[in-house]
Amino acid sequence: MALENVPSDTRGFVSGILQQGYSLGYICASAANLGINGHATRSDGWKAVFWVAAGLSFGVGIVRCLFPESAQFLKARKARKAAKSQSSRMSGSESTSTSFWAETKAMLTGEWKMGIYCVILMTWFNYYSHASQDSYTTFLLVQKRLPPPSAIRASIIMTTGAFLGGTTLGYLSQTVGRRRTIILAALSSAALIPFWILPTTEPALAVGAFLLQFCVQGAWGVVPVHLTELSPRGYRALFPGITFQVGNMLAAPAAQVVNAVSERHFVTVVGEGGQRQRVEAYGPTMGVALAVIVLGIVVTAAVGPERTGREFEKEGFVGVIPEAKNRERDVERCEKEGADESERVENVELREVDGGRTEETSAGEKRADGRPAA
Secondary structure (H helix, E strand, C coil), X not given: CHHHHCCHHHHHHHHHHHHCHHHHHHHHHHHHHHHHHCCCCCXXXXXXXXXXXXXXXXXXXXXXXXXXXXXXXXXXXXXXXXXXXXXXCCCCCCCHHHHHHHHHHHHXXXXXXXXXXXXXXXXXXXXXXXXXXXXXXXXXXXXXXXXXXXXXXXXXXXXXXXXXXXXXXXXXXXXXXXXXXXXXXXXXXXXXXHHHHCCCCHHHHHHHHHHHHHHHHHHHCCHHHHHHHHCCCCCCCHHHHHHHHHHHHHCCCHHHHHHHHHCCCEEEEECHHHCEEEEECXXXXXXXXXXXXXXXXXXXXXXXXXXXXXXXHHCCCCXXXXXXXXXXXXXXXXXXXXXXXXXXXXXXXXXXXXXXXXXXXXXXXXXXXXXECC
C-alpha cells in the first residue's frame, strides 16, 4: 500500500523505512526485555514482553483503519464496478469475478517462473536475517559469557545498525539499482563476519554486530520495493505476500539448525580467573552459516531480473471484463472532463456515403458531406 502511494523515484527510500519497522519493533522489544528481565532471573518474564506487544498490535490495527487505500486500488475498484454494471446490461457476457479468476489463472501460468525465483530469493533472505539475529543473544550469553544486561544492550545496538542500514541502502538502491545494492550489502556482511564473532568485550561485540546488521538489514531494505516491482500487474499485494511467506516458511528452521549444530560442537574459551572452558560453538556456526547464505543471495540476485522505476499508475487494471477493458482510456478521459456514465457510451452508427461505402460516425460529428450526423 505504501509503495503504490509514493512516486517511483522515492520508492527505494520508503521501502527501507517501512522494512525497518521490523528493526524498530526489535529495538522496542529488547528495551522492554531489558527493563523487565535485565536485572532478574525470571523464567516467565517473556510473558510481560508478549502482552506489551499484543497491546501495541491492537493499536496498529486501529491506526490502519484510518488510512485510505492507494489511488491505484481505488481506480481499479471503480473500473470493476463500471465493468460489472456494463456486464449486467449485456446478455451472455462473463461476470467480473469469473474474468478475475481467469486472469489470475493466466497470471499464475505465465508468471510461475518469476514466482519460483522470488520464493528462492526470499528463502535465502529469511535465512539471512534469522541465522544472524535469532541466536545472537544466546551467543553472547553462552560463548562470550556476557551478563544478561550486557547481552541485551549489545542486541539493541546491533538492531540500531539494522534500522539505519535498511533506510540508507534502500535509498541507495534508487540510483545504484536493486540487485547491485543487495549484492554489495551481502558481500560487505560476509567481510564483517570476523568482526562480528571474534571480539571478547561488550563494546567490540556491539560495534561488530552494528556493522554487520547495517549490511544485513540494508539488503532487506530493498526487498519490499524489489518484490513489488517484480510483481505481475494487478497482483502487487498477493504476489509479494505469497512469495515472501513461502520463503519464510522454508527458512523457519534457521534458528533451530544453528542451535542444534552449535550444541553439538564446542570451542574453548578463557573464563573468569583465566580458566579454560568448553562451550557451545555458536560463533563459528553462525559465521559459516552466514557465509553460505551470502553466497546463495549473491548468485540468486545476480541471475535474476530487475524492474526499477516501474510506473504502476500507468498500468491497466486486472479483473475487468473484456468489454470494459477497451473502455478504460475512455473512462479516464471522461472523468477528467466531468462526464457521467451515460455520456461515455457513444451513439455509433453506420451511414452510407458516396459509392455505397459506409463510415462510422458518432453523435455530434459531421458526415463527409459536411452535414451533421443524425
